[in-house]
Amino acid sequence: MTDMAEYTSGTEGNNMLIIGGRGVLLLLFLSLLALMLGRYPIGPSQIGDIILSRAGDPAPGIILLNVRLPRVLAALFTGAALSGAGALLQTVFKNPMVSPSVMGASSGAAFGAALAILLGLSPWLIQGGAFLAGTLAVATAMGVASFSSRRSRILMLVLAGMLVSTFFTALISLVKFTADPLNTLPSITYWLMGSLSGSEIGGTLFTGTVVLFCGILLYSLRWRITALSLDEDELLTMGINPAPYRYGVILCASLMTSAAVSQSGVIGWVGLVVPHLVRLIRPEGRFGDLFLRSLFGGAAYLLLIDTAVRTLTPLEFPLGIMTALIGAPFFAFVLLRKRGGAL
Amino acid sequence: MRESVLSLENLTLGYGGKTVVRDISFEVERGSVVTLLGANGEGKTTIIRAVCQLKIPRRGRVCADGKDLSQLKHGERASLVSYVPQSHKPGLPLSVRDMVVLGRQYCRGLFAEPSREDYDRADRVLERLTLGGRGGELFTSLSGGEQRLVLIARALVQSARYMVLDEPVANLDMGNQIRVLRVIEELAREGTGILMSSHFPQHSLWLRSRAVILHRGGILARGEAEDVITGENLTRIYGTPIAVVRDGEGTAYCGPRPEEPERNTLKEMII
Numbered sequence: 001m002t003d004m005a006e007y008t009s010g011t012e013g014n015n016m017l018i019i020g021g022r023g024v025l026l027l028l029f030l031s032l033l034a035l036m037l038g039r040y041p042i043g044p045s046q047i048g049d050i051i052l053s054r055a056g057d058p059a060p061g062i063i064l065l066n067v068r069l070p071r072v073l074a075a076l077f078t079g080a081a082l083s084g085a086g087a088l089l090q091t092v093f094k095n096p097m098v099s100p101s102v103m104g105a106s107s108g109a110a111f112g113a114a115l116a117i118l119l120g121l122s123p124w125l126i127q128g129g130a131f132l133a134g135t136l137a138v139a140t141a142m143g144v145a146s147f148s149s150r151r152s153r154i155l156m157l158v159l160a161g162m163l164v165s166t167f168f169t170a171l172i173s174l175v176k177f178t179a180d181p182l183n184t185l186p187s188i189t190y191w192l193m194g195s196l197s198g199s200e201i202g203g204t205l206f207t208g209t210v211v212l213f214c215g216i217l218l219y220s221l222r223w224r225i226t227a228l229s230l231d232e233d234e235l236l237t238m239g240i241n242p243a244p245y246r247y248g249v250i251l252c253a254s255l256m257t258s259a260a261v262s263q264s265g266v267i268g269w270v271g272l273v274v275p276h277l278v279r280l281i282r283p284e285g286r287f288g289d290l291f292l293r294s295l296f297g298g299a300a301y302l303l304l305i306d307t308a309v310r311t312l313t314p315l316e317f318p319l320g321i322m323t324a325l326i327g328a329p330f331f332a333f334v335l336l337r338k339r340g341g342a343l
Numbered sequence: 344m345r346e347s348v349l350s351l352e353n354l355t356l357g358y359g360g361k362t363v364v365r366d367i368s369f370e371v372e373r374g375s376v377v378t379l380l381g382a383n384g385e386g387k388t389t390i391i392r393a394v395c396q397l398k399i400p401r402r403g404r405v406c407a408d409g410k411d412l413s414q415l416k417h418g419e420r421a422s423l424v425s426y427v428p429q430s431h432k433p434g435l436p437l438s439v440r441d442m443v444v445l446g447r448q449y450c451r452g453l454f455a456e457p458s459r460e461d462y463d464r465a466d467r468v469l470e471r472l473t474l475g476g477r478g479g480e481l482f483t484s485l486s487g488g489e490q491r492l493v494l495i496a497r498a499l500v501q502s503a504r505y506m507v508l509d510e511p512v513a514n515l516d517m518g519n520q521i522r523v524l525r526v527i528e529e530l531a532r533e534g535t536g537i538l539m540s541s542h543f544p545q546h547s548l549w550l551r552s553r554a555v556i557l558h559r560g561g562i563l564a565r566g567e568a569e570d571v572i573t574g575e576n577l578t579r580i581y582g583t584p585i586a587v588v589r590d591g592e593g594t595a596y597c598g599p600r601p602e603e604p605e606r607n608t609l610k611e612m613i614i
Binding site: 094220229231240285 | 425
């Protein structure tokens with residue numbers, strides 16, 4: 001009720017602080033919990049000792065700082081990136097079924113990584129290759145769409161994204177076909193299933209930088225993006241030429257997606273489930289609020305699932321399988337509650 | 344080339360191999376209403392789209408206050424001509440106020456959020472359009488007539504000198520039709536030049552507007568509504584007998600007469 005009052009008052013500064021504040025508190029709490037949980041439980045006092053570097057035994061410190069911290073950060077950044085990109089693309093394409101993978105970023109990035117693994121490159125180059133190939137895939141889709149007429153361009157962007165996706169998926173199969181079935185193929189397959197288990201602090205910080213940069217840029221553009229949800233004709237007569245913003249914003253979302261996929265492999269459904277859940281709970285939100293809530297919500301969602309995956313099962317269950325297993329029925333529930341697919 | 348007019352100069356418009364209108368010209372003065380009448384497919388919407396620079400003419404041009412609209416930047420154009428679409432496909436679940444302030448986006452920076460002043464202006468306009476206090480509601484929760492008024496409000500905050508409306512009373516009940524017509528009348532009185540398309544010739548008469556009647560790719564008649572909206576002209580453009588009748592107070596009404604002969608031929612055909 002109070003939120004509705006703030007919403008109608010027209011000032012949004014408060015909204016940003018409230019959502020941001022609550023989001024940060026939630027993520028801090030969940031992160032602390034995730035850092036303590038695991039096969040080797042670490043208590044709050046031990047964490048204090050490690051931070052103050054007065055712990056006697058080095059093992060908890062190594063587990064906490066070299067294993068769990070990068071993994072927790074990776075879950076936060078990846079979840080935020082996929083969910084934020086989903087919320088953004090659904091708005092810009094005016095289509096509730098669009099997900100971050102639609103522009104070809106996911107399959108492009110997956111191909112880049114698979115190729116790098118096939119060539120036996122270092123983890124850094126695997127991530128770099130994934131990021132570059134993901135961006136390249138989206139650029140290709142945009143290039144194809146730019147040849148279409150103005151009125152059908154939004155549809156063409158989605159179709160071109162699907163074409164590029166299909167193309168890169170075929171290339172991934174080609175890489176798998178030529179890979180050594182004894183060691184390269186399993187590692188490619190495992191990577192494609194999506195997991196955060198190998199997260200290192202360097203790659204995580206790279207992903208984090210991209211996600212933060214794009215997230216801040218997109219949030220600053222929130223009113224232009226709100227305008228982008230109107231019809232092209234309306235926008236043009238309102239003095240806004242949507243084309244450059246649309247391309248810029250889609251590119252930004254794709255950079256976020258590529259960064260996430262290069263970090264974690266292909267993790268589906270986050271970009272679809274979380275923004276829809278946010279809209280189910282807060283249907284009246286502005287784009288800025290929806291985007292912020294999706295970023296925080298996505299981070300929390302993926303951190304919860306990843307923590308569950310590594311604590312509840314004795315073997316490392318690939319994260320991508322869990323997000324799909326949980327995501328699909330959950331999405332059905334969300335859709336049924338909404339009674340329809342309106343944005 | 345004249346100041347204070349929106350002028351359509353020798354416009355020829357078409358799609359693919361088909362020419363919809365050929366070499367038509369007329370003007371909309373500031374402070375007046377011009378109604379575009381014509382049967383379906385005669386090019387009313389096409390002309391509206393050409394005026395808003397959404398459709399590139401084969402020949403001819405559109406000028407506002409002496410400036411060729413096709414040569415202007417999007418923002419400059421928006422300060423001269425605003426557009427009220429026939430319908431709005433809902434995207435984000437926007438509140439009424441947010442929907443209206445988007446009309447001010449073109450004079451704000453890329454990263455700017457709508458200012459206090461923008462919201463105040465939106466509130467004043469909504470108040471005028473009998474939607475005061477409804478700003479916090481969701482746009483999609485309003486009735487069709489109210490949504491139309493919000494779209495007019497959004498065009499109004501643009502502060503353009505001319506407003507172009509594509510069938511502003513389509514799909515509205517009679518009460519809402521009058522509500523929208525009142526607003527249009529008032530805007531014209533305050534100095535906005537208004538071009539609207541319509542399927543209701545009597546509205547043109549009620550507004551004491553000027554009318555442009557389209558027929559077979561050209562202009563059949565134009566002038567004061569009183570003079571050109573006649574049973575004869577309407578019968579010709581709609582292809583069915585139409586009567587213009589006046590009540591005791593002199594208010595005009597237009598309507599079709601049921602066509603007996605055709606019904607007979609239909610009966611004969613069935614037999």
